[in-house]
Amino acid sequence: MKIAIFGGTGDLGRGLAINFAAAGHEIVVGSRSQERADQAAATLAEALPSGTFTPLENVAAAEAGDLAVVSIPWEGIEGTIPPMAEALAGKVVISVVNALKFGKSGAIAEQGEALGAASCAHRIQDLAPEAKVVVAYNNLPAAGLQAQHHLDADVLVCGKSKEAREKVIELTSSSIPGTRALDAGPLANALILEGMTAIIINLNKRYGGEASLSISGLENAPARPA
Amino acid sequence: MKIAIFGGTGDLGRGLAINFAAAGHEIVVGSRSQERADQAAATLAEALPSGTFTPLENVAAAEAGDLAVVSIPWEGIEGTIPPMAEALAGKVVISVVNALKFGKSGAIAEQGEALGAASCAHRIQDLAPEAKVVVAYNNLPAAGLQAQHHLDADVLVCGKSKEAREKVIELTSSSIPGTRALDAGPLANALILEGMTAIIINLNKRYGGEASLSISGLENAPARPA
Numbered sequence: 387m388k389i390a391i392f393g394g395t396g397d398l399g400r401g402l403a404i405n406f407a408a409a410g411h412e413i414v415v416g417s418r419s420q421e422r423a424d425q426a427a428a429t430l431a432e433a434l435p436s437g438t439f440t441p442l443e444n445v446a447a448a449e450a451g452d453l454a455v456v457s458i459p460w461e462g463i464e465g466t467i468p469p470m471a472e473a474l475a476g477k478v479v480i481s482v483v484n485a486l487k488f489g490k491s492g493a494i495a496e497q498g499e500a501l502g503a504a505s506c507a508h509r510i511q512d513l514a515p516e517a518k519v520v521v522a523y524n525n526l527p528a529a530g531l532q533a534q535h536h537l538d539a540d541v542l543v544c545g546k547s548k549e550a551r552e553k554v555i556e557l558t559s560s561s562i563p564g565t566r567a568l569d570a571g572p573l574a575n576a577l578i579l580e581g582m583t584a585i586i587i588n589l590n591k592r593y594g595g596e597a598s599l600s601i602s603g604l605e606n607a608p609a610r611p612a
Numbered sequence: 613m614k615i616a617i618f619g620g621t622g623d624l625g626r627g628l629a630i631n632f633a634a635a636g637h638e639i640v641v642g643s644r645s646q647e648r649a650d651q652a653a654a655t656l657a658e659a660l661p662s663g664t665f666t667p668l669e670n671v672a673a674a675e676a677g678d679l680a681v682v683s684i685p686w687e688g689i690e691g692t693i694p695p696m697a698e699a700l701a702g703k704v705v706i707s708v709v710n711a712l713k714f715g716k717s718g719a720i721a722e723q724g725e726a727l728g729a730a731s732c733a734h735r736i737q738d739l740a741p742e743a744k745v746v747v748a749y750n751n752l753p754a755a756g757l758q759a760q761h762h763l764d765a766d767v768l769v770c771g772k773s774k775e776a777r778e779k780v781i782e783l784t785s786s787s788i789p790g791t792r793a794l795d796a797g798p799l800a801n802a803l804i805l806e807g808m809t810a811i812i813i814n815l816n817k818r819y820g821g822e823a824s825l826s827i828s829g830l831e832n833a834p835a836r837p838a
Contacts, residue, residue, distance in 0.1 A: 491772075491798035498724050527829060538828060542811060546717075571814030572717035578811055581804035585768060586827075588797030595831035601812075602764060603753060605821035 387557075390414040390451025392444060392458055392466065395426050398482050399457030401531030402523060402562075403430050407437030408534060409561035414440050416447030418466075423447070433532070448473035453480070453553070454517075460485040460496075460506045467513040475516030478550045481507040481576075482523045484583045492588040495581030505576035511546075520545035520554050521576040522567065524583045527596040536564035538610065539598035546573045559608070566610040568601060613783075616640040616677025618670060618684055618692065621652050624708050625683030627757030628749060628788075629656050633663030634760060635787035640666050642673030644692075649673070659758070674699035679706070679779070680743075686711040686722075686732045693739040701742030704776045707733040707802075708749045710809045718814040721807030731802035737772075746771035746780050747802040748793070750809045753822040762790035765824035766836065772799045785834070792836040794827060 389406050393399040394415045407413045407430070415430065417423035423441035430439045442450060448470040458466055460483050467474075483506035485496035503509035511519040522543045530537055541558050545551045551569050558567035570579070582599065589597045600610070615632050619625040620641045633639045633656070641656065643649035649667035656665045668676060674696035684692055686709050709732035711722035729735035737745040748769045756763055767784050771777045777795050784793035796805070808825065815823045826836070 489798075489800075491800070494798060494800040495804055497730065497803060504723065530829075542815075544811075568815060569818050570811045571818070572715075572720060574715075574717070574720040575807060575810050575814075577723060578721055578804055578807035581801060582808070584801050585770075585796045585804055588801075589768075589794060589827060589830060589833075592795050592797070593830035593833040595829050595833075597827050597829045600826055600828060601815060601823050602826060603756075603821050603823045604815060604819035607815075607819040607821075 388412045388414055388450055388452045390416050390447045390454040392416045392447070392454065392456050394430060394457065396457050397528035397532065398523065398526065399455065400430065401528050402455055402457065404434050404437065404532060405534060405562045407434050407439065411561070412438045412440065414442055414447045414450045416442055416444045418444060445469055445473055451477065453478045455480045455482065456510060457482045463506065463509050463513065467510055471514040474514045477517055478553050479510065479514065479517040479519050480523065480554060481510050481519055481521050484524055484580045486584050492591060493584040495584040497577060505580050507573060507576040511573065518545065518547045518550035519573060520550050521573065521579050522554050522558070524579050525586055525599050527598045529596055534563065537562065537598060538564045540600045540610065541565050541567040542570040542579055543567050544570050544573055544575050544579055564611055566608060568607060614638045614640055614676055614678045616642050616673045616680040618642045618680065618682050620656060620683065622683050623754035623758065624749065624752065625681065626656065627754050628681055628683065630660050630663065630758060631760060631788045633660050633665065637787070638664045638666065640668055640673045640676045642668055642670045644670060671695055671699055677703065679704045681706045681708065682736060683708045689732065689735050689739065693736055697740040700740045703743060704779050705736065705740065705743040705745050706749065706780060707736050707745055707747050710750055710806045712810050718817060719810040721810040723803060731806050733799060733802040737799065744771065744773045744776035745799060746776050747799065747805050748780050748784070750805050751812055751825050753824045755822055760789065763788065763824060764790045764836065766826045767791050767793040768796040768805055769793050770796045770799055770801050770805055790837055792834060794833060
């Protein structure tokens with residue numbers, strides 16, 4: 387599969403790109419300019435010489451990808467998504483975007499008017515109305531992911547389209563070692579998954595290490611890979 | 613400790629009352645009328661004959677409790693909290709209230725204008741400004757809790773006051789078998805913990821069983837009891 391990644395230089399985007407490439411997917415690295423895309427692809431190729439990382443300007447990358455991962459800072463949504471909307475139509479678009487602010491008391495998930503939508507994923511869906519937007523991966527431990535560790539984590543997947551959620555679930559379990567993806571239902575709860583990132587950042591700060599989230603007690607869910 | 617519980621007949625409130633009483637705390641069962649409080653206390657005493665459950669009308673219960681647990685439906689906040697505000701001043705008030713709606717696609721966490729505040733816990737804090745409001749327990753498996761099972765779950769605790777969070781953390785690990793409570797930071801993220809309940813309901817519906825949430829990878833957090 388060709389996977390377009392926008393924001394592949396951030397910790398999480400980089401980690402996802404490396405894992406997807408290691409699983410044999412071709413990564414299309416999108417950026418605002420060809421030069422930045424070239425740099426991002428070169429950095430990824432250095433981290434995983436066996437991977438295929440093709441640099442393209444955003445719209446061309448969106449056209450090339452069978453599936454897209456949006457991992458840009460949330461302030462970049464308004465500028466980045468509209469030009470790609472047509473190219474993303476009908477495709478699964480995974481948003482790992484979070485809107486967080488940082489105060490004395492810790493990381494805080496933005497909500498309400500500050501967001502301009504019910505969540506970052508909703509805003510992407512508003513701007514690319516024909517895309518099949520899914521939220522996933524926000525809560526994965528980024529350092530462990532970049533190091534291709536066996537993560538022992540669950541990936542909660544929310545999205546409007548059940549078919550799109552299932553595609554992401556399959557991609558996850560076939561690509562990211564030690565993860566189990568679970569269908570967590572409608573996109574309406576996207577803010578909750580995005581906001582868990584703030585909670586996890588605060589736990590990491592309080593207790594050290596890199597937290598990951600898991601769910602137990604589900605009778606008919608697949609087992610997490612040992 | 614005397615723990616006042618409001619909404620002790622709901623699944624979660626009932627489960628908390630039973631576990632706190634089993635750990636030796638005296639439970640004050642608050643309700644809108646003495647008669648309803650009597651009924652609720654009798655039902656709890658039937659479930660745990662060794663427990664002490666004292667029925668009182670809401671304001672008297674708030675006065676009697678050293679700490680309070682609010683486990684009422686969110687539609688009841690506006691009517692229930694204001695008369696108790698003075699009695700709750702200075703006390704730790706644990707909100708386990710969630711605002712959920714249920715559609716074809718599953719449970720959805722209310723957010724934004726529908727809530728009238730950033731979260732249910734924020735609304736309680738608005739109406740009882742001198743209380744030390746903490747969010748916790750929303751995501752515990754209620755059936756397992758009522759059955760006093762060893763839960764193997766983490767309790768994430770958010771609140772403005774660090775001292776209040778620590779009090780709830782201590783209460784949890786000394787009272788609820790198989791749980792570990794973690795300091796998850798400021799009250800600002802209360803909606804995220806409340807909304808995780810919608811995600812968990814959707815997982816339960818999709819996969820069967822009763823999900824509970826846990827966190828791994830924290831270096832300096834206490835171990836979850838085996």
